[in-house]
Amino acid sequence: MVVPGHRLGLASQLLAGPGTYIEHGYVLAAVAGQKQLAAPTPASQGRRAVRVQRHKQAPPVPRMHSVVLAKVLRVTPRVATVAIQVVDGAPCPDPGAVGEFMGHIRAQDVRATDRDSVVMYDCFAPGDLVRCTVVSLGDVRNYFLSCARNGLGVILAKSAAAPDTLLVPISWTQMRCPKTGTIELRKVAQPSET
């Protein structure tokens, strides 16, 4: 257990990692938490990497290649706007209080093949839950997300014909309403891949 300003050791013997800083040849803690020492690696020239791990879990932030679950808010011919709900299995904090992470699934990122002739309205509908990866930290407001893999795409969608009925996937482009039998078009995620 260390607190900010706590001396962890000599900078010549340790490699300062996250949660630490170096001052006057010493490595010091910058956050309160548990000190963790790594075994020396050949690259570190005998020095052990030290880091300070907080007790409280930091809220998740999407990074490059994170797998996120997002809810579709809007669909336009070029882009689907989504709100990110879960990052790498960790739920985002209450969106009402802190504002949510927004994402864009652009038409060219929907599928791996035939990406020039994507019809967005045949891939997503507002309210769908989509599994995607982060391909770019994007612009000011949005992360850029991609569904261009078998395991990525719509994992949960509600029927337009029957209220509160979940669609059942029948192929990678189609879902069927179990009540009315209507077929709706989606970019469906392959269920086996997580």
Added chain:
Amino acid sequence: MRREIVSPEGFRQDGRRPEELRRSHFRTSLFQQVDGSAYVEQGNTQCLVTVSGPREPQMRSKSLPDRAVVTVEYAVAPFSAGERKGPLRTNRAHTEVAASLQATFEAAIMTTLFPRSEIMICVQMVQLDGSALATAINAVSLAIIDAGIPVTDYVTACSAGYIGSDPVLDLNYLEESAGMPQLTLALLPRTRKIVTMAMEQKLHLDHLEPTAEMCEEGCLQMYQQMNAYIASASKLATLITPSA
């Protein structure tokens, strides 16, 4: 009516010795919606602080390309003092306190780690009984540690006044309103580097040093108490959520 601040027996009106701090009480992690929060009582002065960030700045024009900006909101509850004051008053004194809090914590937070982001500090004084700035600094310090924002050290603060021929530590409202000069000192206790030194009144230069020394002693005592609290709070946290 003016009473003497220190009685001939060497006690103050609330029973303290001149070099004694008031009882203090700390709590952290009070809110879920923000990244860090703290509640500090020093005597009857009570202060509630929340910290959010580092996050995307609310005013994009204010972001800096090389480091995070620290923004401070300082508010005093209408019911905090003896006389009720309306809430919607932009007070110059409050803006000044906010500015000095901002300067204090920009010196301690490792802002260069978070370029183009904002660290928002909201200070709410719940009850005023002297040494408001010092209490606010201590509370913000705890809230920042609770939020896990990297800092080079704690920032601890303490006030002292000078009356007659001796300094007195940690003034309460009664002593503050007696009109004696009051010095508020905030320092990084490990290096004893002074980050903020505030005084509104006049004080002879010869008296400044003993007053500042007493402040420093108070800051170091405060450091011990805050440190002990953070250590115990983190131990409790390890028991609840064992780190992987």
